[in-house]
Amino acid sequence: MTHRTYQTRLKNLSAESDLALSSYAAIFSKAERTLFAQTFAQGIRPTQTHKSGFQLRFGITARQYNAILYGLRGKVESIKELRKDHIQAAKARIKSSEKAVKALERRLNADRKTGAATKNKTAFKLHHKKRRLATQKHRLEKLLVAEKASTVSLCFGSRKLFHAQYHLEANGYKNHADWKQDWQTYRDRQFSVLGSKDESAGCQGCQLKRINDQWLLHLRLPNSVIEQTGLYKQVVLPIELPHGEDAIKCTLKRGGAITYRFVRDEKGWRVFLSIEVQAAKKKSIEAQGAIGVDINAHHLAVVEMDRHGNPINKHRINAHTHGKTTHQRMAVIGDAVKQLVEIAHRTRKPIVLEALDFKRKKQDLKANEDRRYNRMISAFAYSKIIEVIKARCLDHGIEVKDVNPAYTSQIGKHKFAERYGLTPHPGAALVIARRSKNYREQPNREDQTASWLPERKATEHVWSYWRKVARKPVAYATLLSKRKLSRQSALSNGTESRTVSHTSGVSARA
Structure with a gap:
């Protein structure tokens, strides 16, 4: 089982429906901010007392409170996990800056002894490098203190928009009141309805029903919204399902949970439906061989291997993502993965990938002086490619394996390139496929030192x-x-x- 999210846009909403959604989002956002300020911001875990108190204060049901709590808990846990990476990255930057400071100090001493004309320029660089180092140490200290106290800092409404109030004209605002209106609107722009498999239609607060060949959402409003607006306790929203309709039907049929998230943007309201998807029946046959995939910045090198470990076919699938927007990158990745899955589905062989982690490489971008390399790593959507491959293979019943990426390029280049007439990337893909079968990687006998x-x-x-x-x-x-x-x-x-x-x-x- 895996989670899958589909989105759609609500069209032709009435004024009452829009008012209901906006009021729901405002109550949800205010309760979420208040709960964070009283609990997680102080390092306190929410208790049953908070739940009953918030139900009375904000006029919400127990399920609506649970949706607020689970969403907020997810944000807090995400921040804590990311903070560990931020601490490691900060320590690496400090170490790099300290090396740079020592090098500049040695250069400055040498320039002073020789009376070089560049000593003032070197002293200027050293001064600002020391300032930068002090700032980095201060930031690391704040992260360590927050980590020890187990507290988090969370800005509802984005930090970028918050800091826009200090530069009103540059951000297109006439006065502070205009900014505050945008700020409040942006904060009150979304809410979620928690689903459960123990509830009818997978969710108590929002139920999806098929009536007269049309999908309708029955959204249960909070009691406070009903009192403020005078609306009925349920609002009916027409909805279309251009993506994932079959999967959602199966979820409703088997009684699975459906969680809804409503988000307002410049075009209106969108709805995200999250469900659990069952994996398709396994169709790949491991005994027939494997398909090794070497993921590169501009393409996927794909090599099909037989059951004896020999390459029988190779493919190059273009996946150039540099200089493209997020939606363009996703389209490119989707097309590339579609071709890969078609190859695996036709040959009925599992796909083998490298278990790479680009966090460390992206942390060291500033230390690397090669701008082309930095640009390539920044635009390299490796994790997104892996995510899409695994999702598509789950739908088609294709097994995906992860192997250790150690020395695949060296082995492919020096052991298999000349033997099979492969370039370095297909050679690495062959090694990846062979490693899933635990084949030996001894060097060629004539290439050994003895x-x-x-x-x-x-x-x-x-x-x-x-x-x-x-x-x-x-x-x-x-x-x-x-x-x-x-x-x-x-x-x-x-x-x-x-x-x-x-x-x-x-x-x-x-």
């Missing part, structure tokens, strides 16, 4: 050899080229000698 591994190296892992190759690729390539030339010359000399001896034998008999 005729056979010495007894003292018998207990070493084979990756120790490829680690040496990865650390000194230029020296290794030079060594291989020399060995290749020596083998070719030896073969040619052996052929010539055999020809000469054969000719001499014939002449002697003659």
Whole structure:
């Protein structure tokens, strides 16, 4: 089982329906902000006392309070998990800045001794680098204090819009009142209705029904909204399901939970329906081989492997995402993954991926001076590609495996590229596929440093050899080229000698 979310837009809403949704969002937002201020912001866990008190204060039901609590708890837990990454990134930046400060200090001492004309420029850089280092240490200290106290800071309405009040003209506001109106509207723009499989139609507060060939949402309003607006306790909203209609029907039929989230944007109201989707029946056959996928910044290198570990087909699927908007990237990724899934569905083989983590690489972007590399890593939607691949394979019954990515590029380049006529990326894809079958990755016998591994190296892992190759690729390539030339010359000399001896034998008999 996995969660899947589908979205649609509410069209042709009446004035009463729009008022009901806006009032619901305002009550929901105010209760959420108040609950955060009284509990999570102070490091306090909400209790049953908070629940009963909030029900009376804001005129909401128990299920509506639970929706507020679960949504807020998810935001808080997300912030806490991200804070761990922020702390690691801050420590890495401080370490890099300290190295830069020491290097600038050495350069400044050398310039002062030699009287170089660049000493003032170096002193200027050192001064600002020290200021930057002090700021980084202060930020790290704040993160560590918050981590120890288990408190979080959460801005309802986005920090960007909050800081816009200090630069009204630059952000297109005539006065502070105009900004405050936008600020309040943005804060009161969404609410959620929590679903449960124990409730009818998967949700007590909002039920989806099919009446006269039309989908209708029956939304239960909070008691406070009913009192303020004078509306009936339920508002009926016509809705279309252009995506995921079959999956939603199956969920309603089996009595699964459906959670709704209503969001207002510049075009109106949107609805997000979250359901649990059952995996399709497994169709891939592991004994037939595997499909290795090497995900790169501009394309997917795909290699189909037979059951003996040999490549029988290769594909290049373009997935260029640099310079594109979010929607354009998703369209490109969707098209690429569709081609990949079609290959796996046709061959009935599982897909094998690398278990890579780009968090560390993206944290070190500023330390790397290669702008092309930084731009490539920033635009590399690796996690999104993995997410879409796994979701599509779940729908089609295709198994997806994750393998260790260690030295796949080196092994593919130096062991399989020449043997099978593969370029580096397809070679890495072949290694990824072979690794899912636990095939040996010993180097070619003619490429080893000795005729056979010495007894003292018998207990070493084979990756120790490829680690040496990865650390000194230029020296290794030079060594291989020399060995290749020596083998070719030896073969040619052996052929010539055999020809000469054969000719001499014939002449002697003659």
